[in-house]
Amino acid sequence: xxxxxxxxxxxxxxxxxxxxxxxxxxxxxxxxxxxxxxxxxxxxxxxxxxxxxxxxxxxxxxxxxxxxxxxxxxxxxxxxxxxxxxxxxxxxxxxxxxxxxxxxxxxxxxxxxxxxxxxxxxxxxxxxxxxxxxxxxxxxxxxxxxxxxxxxxxxxxxxxxxxxxxxxxxxxxxxxxxxxxxxxxxxxxxxxxxxxxxxxxxxxxxxxxxxxxxxxxxxxxxxxxxxxxxxxxxxxxxxxxxxxxxxxxxxxxxxxxxxxxxxxxxxxxxxxxxxxxxxxxxxxxxxxxxxxxxxxxxxxxxxxxxxxxxxxxxxxxxxxxxxxxxxxxxxxxxxxxxxxxxxxxxxxxxxxxxxxxxxxxxxxxxxxxxxxxxxxxxxxxxxxxxxxxxxxxxxxxxxxxxxxxxxxxxxxxxxxxxxxxxxxxxxxxxxxxxxxxxxxxxxxxxxxxxxxxxxx
Ligand code: SF4
Numbered sequence: 153x154x155x156x157x158x159x160x161x162x163x164x165x166x167x168x169x170x171x172x173x174x175x176x177x178x179x180x181x182x183x184x185x186x187x188x189x190x191x192x193x194x195x196x197x198x199x200x201x202x203x204x205x206x207x208x209x210x211x212x213x214x215x216x217x218x219x220x221x222x223x224x225x226x227x228x229x230x231x232x233x234x235x236x237x238x239x240x241x242x243x244x245x246x247x248x249x250x251x252x253x254x255x256x257x258x259x260x261x262x263x264x265x266x267x268x269x270x271x272x273x274x275x276x277x278x279x280x281x282x283x284x285x286x287x288x289x290x291x292x293x294x295x296x297x298x299x300x301x302x303x304x305x306x307x308x309x310x311x312x313x314x315x316x317x318x319x320x321x322x323x324x325x326x327x328x329x330x331x332x333x334x335x336x337x338x339x340x341x342x343x344x345x346x347x348x349x350x351x352x353x354x355x356x357x358x359x360x361x362x363x364x365x366x367x368x369x370x371x372x373x374x375x376x377x378x379x380x381x382x383x384x385x386x387x388x389x390x391x392x393x394x395x396x397x398x399x400x401x402x403x404x405x406x407x408x409x410x411x412x413x414x415x416x417x418x419x420x421x422x423x424x425x426x427x428x429x430x431x432x433x434x435x436x437x438x439x440x441x442x443x444x445x446x447x448x449x450x451x452x453x454x455x456x457x458x459x460x461x462x463x464x465x466x467x468x469x470x471x472x473x474x475x476x477x478x479x480x481x482x483x484x485x486x487x488x489x490x491x492x493x494x495x496x497x498x499x500x501x502x503x504x505x506x507x508x509x510x511x512x513x514x515x516x517x518x519x520x521x522x523x524x525x526x527x528x529x530x531x532x533x534x535x536x537x538x539x540x541x542x543x544x545x546x547x548x549x550x551x552x553x554x555x556x557x558x559x560x561x562x563x564x565x566x567x568x569x570x571x572x573x574x575x576x577x578x579x580x581x582x583x584x585x586x587x588x589x590x591x592x593x594x595x596x597x598x599x600x601x602x603x604x605x606x607x608x
Contacts, residue, residue, distance in 0.1 A: 153288075153290060153337050153339070154185050154186075154187055154220060155288060156279060156288035156289070156290050156337055157185060157219075157220065157243065157246070157290075158185050159279035159280050159281050159282070159288070160246055160274050160277050160279050160280075161183065161185065161219070161246050161249065162279075162280035163277050163278055163279055163280040164246055164247060164249060164250065164277060165249060165250060165253075166280060168250035170250070170253075176207065176212075176214070179214060180213070180214060180215065180257075181214060181215035181216075181217060181239075181253060182204060182214060182215070182216055182217070183217040183218075183219055183239075183249075184197055184200060184201075184216075184217070184218050184219065184220075185219045185220045186218055186219065186220040186221060186222035186223060187220065187221055187222065188220075188221035188222045188224070188225045188226075188303045188307055188474060189221070189302075189303065189304070189474075190469060190472055191472040193222065194222055197218065197222055198234075201216070201218075201234050201236055201237065204216050204236055205234075205236040208236060215238045215239060215253065215256050215257065216236050216237050216238050216239070217237070217238065217239035217240070217241065217249075217252075217253075218230060218234075218237055218239070218240050218241075219240075219241050219242075219243075219245075219246070219249075220242070220243055220307075221242075221243060221303065221304070221307035221308065223240045223241060223242055223266075224242030224243060224266055224268075224306070224307040224308075225303055225306065225307050225474070225475055225476060226475065227240065227264070227266050228240075228264070231262060231264070237262070238256050238262050238263070239252055239253065239256050239262065239263045239264075240262075240263075240264050240265075240266070241263075241264070241265045241266075242265065242266045242267070242268065242307065243293075243307060243308050243309075244267060244268050244269040244272045244293075244308075244309060245265035245266065245267060246274070247272075247274075247277075248265045252265060268308075268309035268310075269309065270309065270310055270312060271312060272293070272312075273290075273292070273293055273312055273313070273314045274290070274293075275314045275315070275318045278322075278325065281326075281329070281331075283329075283330070283553075283554075284331075284524070284525075284553050284554060285331075285332075285333060285522050285523060285524045285525075285536075285537075285553045285554045286331070286333045286334070286335055286368075286522075286524075287326040287329075287331040287333070287334050287335070288334075288335050288337055289319060289322055289323060289326070289334050289335070289336055289337060290314075290337045290338065291313060291314055291319050291336050291337065291338050291341065291344050291354065292311060292312060292313040292314065292338040292339070292340075292341065292343075292344050293308055293309070293311075293312060293338070293339070294308045294309040294310045294311045294312055294339065295308065295310075295311050295339040295340045296310055296311040296340075296343075297340055297373060297411070297413075298411060298478060299400075299410055299411050299412060300409060300410055300411045300477060300478035300479040300482065300483070301400075301410055301440065301443060301471065301474065301477060301479045302474070302477060303474040303475070303476060303477055304339050306476045306477070308339060311339070311340065311343065313338075313344050313345055313346040314346065315346050315347070316346055316347075316349045316353065316354050316357060319336075319354060319358070320354075320357050320358060320361065323358050323361045323364060324361055326364070327361050327362060327363030327364050328363070330554065331364075331554070332363065332364060332365045332366065332522070332554060332556070333364070333365065333366040333367075333368065333522055333554075334358065334364055334366075334367055334368070335367075335368040335369065335370060336354070336355075336358065336367065336368070336369040336370075337369070337370060338369075338371075339371070340371075340372070340373045340376070341369045341370060341371060341372050342369070342372040342373065342376040342377065342381065343373065343376045350378075350380075350381075351369075351376070351381060352378070352380045352381040352384045355367065355369070355381070355384050355385070355391065356384055356388070359388050359390040359391065364390065365390060365556065366390060366392055366522065366539060367390050367391050367392065368392045368394065368541070370396050371396055371398060371438075372395065372396065372397065372398075373398070374397055374398070374399075374412075374414050374418075374419060374422055375413050375414055377422055377425075377426070379425070379429070382425065382426060382429040382430060383429060385429075385430055386429050386430045392539040392540070392541065393430055393432045393433050393434060393539055393540050394433065394434045394435075394436070394539065394540050394541040395426060395433060395434075395435055395436075396435075396436045396437065396438075397422070397423070397426075397435055397436070397437055397463075398437055398438040399419060399437045399438065399439055399454075399457060399458075399461075399463075400412055400438060400439060400440050400443075401439070401440060401443060401446070401450070401453075401454050402416050402419075402450075402453035402454035402455070402456055402457035402458070403416065403446070403449070403450035403451070403453040403454065404416055404453075405445075405450060406443055406445070406446050406450050406453075406454075409443065409444060409445060409479075409483060410440075410443060410479075411478070416453055416456075416457060419457065419461075420457070420460070420461070423435065423461050432540070433540075434464045434540035434541060434542065435461065435463050435464060436463055436464055436465045436466060436467075436541070437461075437463045437466045437467070438466070438467045438468075438469075439454060439458070439466055439467070439468045439469070439499060440469055440470075440471045441454070441468060441469070441470055441471065441492055441495035441496045441499060442470055442471045442487035442491060442492030442495055442496075443471045443479075443487070444471070444479055444483035444484060444485055444486060444487070445483060445484075445486060445487075446471075446487055446495075451495055454499070455498070455499070455502065458499060458502055458503060458506070459502065459506075462506050462509075462510065463503070463506065464507060464510050464511075464540070464541075464542070465503065465507050465567070466499070466503045468496050468499045468500055468503065469496065470489070470492040470493065470495075470496050471485070471487070471492060473485050504566050507566045507567065508564065508565070508566045511542070511564035511565065511566070511569055512564045514542065514561045514564060514569055515561050515562060515563070515564055516560070516561065516562075517560070517561055518558055518559070518560045518561075518574075519538040519539075519540075519542075519544065519558070519559055519560075519561065519571070520538070520539065520556050520557070520558055520559075521536035521537060521538055521544050521546070521556070521557055521558075521559045521571075522536055522537050522554070522555070522556055523536045523548070523551045523552060523553050523554060523555045523556075523557060524536055524537055524553060525553060527545050529545075530545075532547065533545050533546060533547045534546055534547070534548055534551055535568075536557070536559070538569075542569055543567065543568045543569065544559055544561070544568070544569045544570070544571050545568055545569070545570045545571075546559045546570065546571045546572060546573055547572075547573065548573045551573075557573050558573065558574055559571035559572065559573055559574075560572055560574060
């Protein structure tokens, strides 16, 4: 969502004759678009502000702005703690940024805007997208669920959806720009509702847009999965067979304290139903370890769900109090930090085994992969994504981001698969051999061409 918001901000500022620089050297202002969902997101911003303070102390005249959820949540407290900050604006204030910047520049006074809107969806702004493999489209903003640990309802306000026609028009523009994949975004994306249209109606209309080959969405809430939506996903191959289904905890009492509105059994039932309607689905999840009052017995329920459901991957985090949330007001943060750490480590260990086991099932299969970016380990290779959202590393001389290529999987790790584009196996062998030699690492490569089928 922040990437999408940054695209909106770029568009708003460009329309007011602001230009963007490649680095800080020529910049008159730097704007940090922030997240408040976990403490480490805050810490990263504080470190960045330290760097910017050093820059200002060395005489660089630059306006420092903090935008987004951290700005909205901490407000004046952020400015008080960080004198380097000149401008603070929340997620509903981006249209005011040109005026705020002008005012800070002209008066030297700090600028603030924390107003939350019941209506702002930025549906009249065309985001300035970075060309690539995927286009984000926020279909709604805010959230009404008030999970007790979560800051989003206070930083992004009440839930409001854009009109279906407005979204579909944006997807037509995206297709005309050359994007083949869209990801529909919302804090609670599957509760989308505008007039008589629900999320399934929107999905169907988006999939009808010519040129769009893949449709993803994130993040859904387990409470909003009517069978109609699952059928729509099952019946149209444009919908990626991947659902990110946040579990958060396995114990009923913890789920109740979190206000997640489902029980452990209801979560199991939903997973069964999803897998019955879409057997090839890949499921990923979010888990919070050490939420207020979580006992060893509660934690054992989370472990039980992880082992029984066997998610393809999971984001597992320690609970950290977020200012202004219901949990801060109602429940003591009473699980010791070392217990939280042990629980996170244990869940990660379980998940690593499950992910590896599930990824190994993909060896020998052919997938259509969207090319995303050069692999970080070896920039001669590409990183792409299957429609199950599994990351695949492969070599393809002629590929570029956004292309669709067919890759046969020949290696599986915990987080990434490795494969060979059907018509380029020998070149891929050479590239990999060169890479492993230079990195003093060993590798086994399964060559899956019709002619050899050997191990090198
Ligand atoms: S549904 Fe998601 S965004 Fe909304 S309150 Fe719960 S965790 Fe936060």
